[in-house]
Amino acid sequence: MAKPFPAINDDHRDMIGRQHIFFTATAAAGARINVSPRPTDCFRIIGPNKVAYRDLTGSGSETAAHLKVDGRMTILFCAFDGLPIILRLYGTGVSHPRGTASYQSLIDEVFAGEQPPGTRQVVTLDVDLVQTSCGYGVPLFDYVGERQGLARWAEQQGEDALKAYRDRKNRVSLDGLPALIE
Numbered sequence: 001m002a003k004p005f006p007a008i009n010d011d012h013r014d015m016i017g018r019q020h021i022f023f024t025a026t027a028a029a030g031a032r033i034n035v036s037p038r039p040t041d042c043f044r045i046i047g048p049n050k051v052a053y054r055d056l057t058g059s060g061s062e063t064a065a066h067l068k069v070d071g072r073m074t075i076l077f078c079a080f081d082g083l084p085i086i087l088r089l090y091g092t093g094v095s096h097p098r099g100t101a102s103y104q105s106l107i108d109e110v111f112a113g114e115q116p117p118g119t120r121q122v123v124t125l126d127v128d129l130v131q132t133s134c135g136y137g138v139p140l141f142d143y144v145g146e147r148q149g150l151a152r153w154a155e156q157q158g159e160d161a162l163k164a165y166r167d168r169k170n171r172v173s174l175d176g177l178p179a180l181i182e
Contacts, residue, residue: 001133002131003132006130007130008127015077019040021038026073027066031175034063041146053122056119062174062179064123075125076088080138084138089127092126117154
């Protein structure tokens with residue numbers, strides 16, 4: 001049975017802290033729905049109704065485009081080991097592109113200045129609903145480790161090449177919506 005909560009509580013924090021992956025979902029009218037996996041080492045709980053995550057350079061920028069147009073976002077955590085639980089954070093997201101004052105403030109204050117190679121934006125979510133439900137349908141998996149390919153690629157590129165890549169690949173979404181502009 002799904003249970004709604006008005007804010008992130010200590011049990012939710014504990015569950016989130018044990019996970020290795022989360023998923024973000026965004027959409028805009030007339031556009032494709034986007035769901036993306038993210039590693040939890042980039043995720044931070046800022047307060048009972050606010051979270052943030054660092055987003056690394058990728059081949060598309062659907063999240064940024066959808067947030068500009070619509071703002072709705074859901075973040076999903078599901079336990080692949082331990083007690084079966086699914087936790088969703090619903091709310092309004094904002095993209096803070098690299099090079100903006102809000103981006104730098106979040107990097108400094110929320111992420112202690114940590115900015116892995118290839119970081120292209122920080123996404124914040126103002127949470128208006130937390131919902132938990134059973135995870136009985138979620139299979140059990142053993143965590144092996146993080147993949148290092150994206151980090152190695154970003155390091156090899158260097159900041160100038162990464163900026164040029166984002167200028168080519170991240171300006172518009174799959175559906176032509178304006179996306180990430182530094």
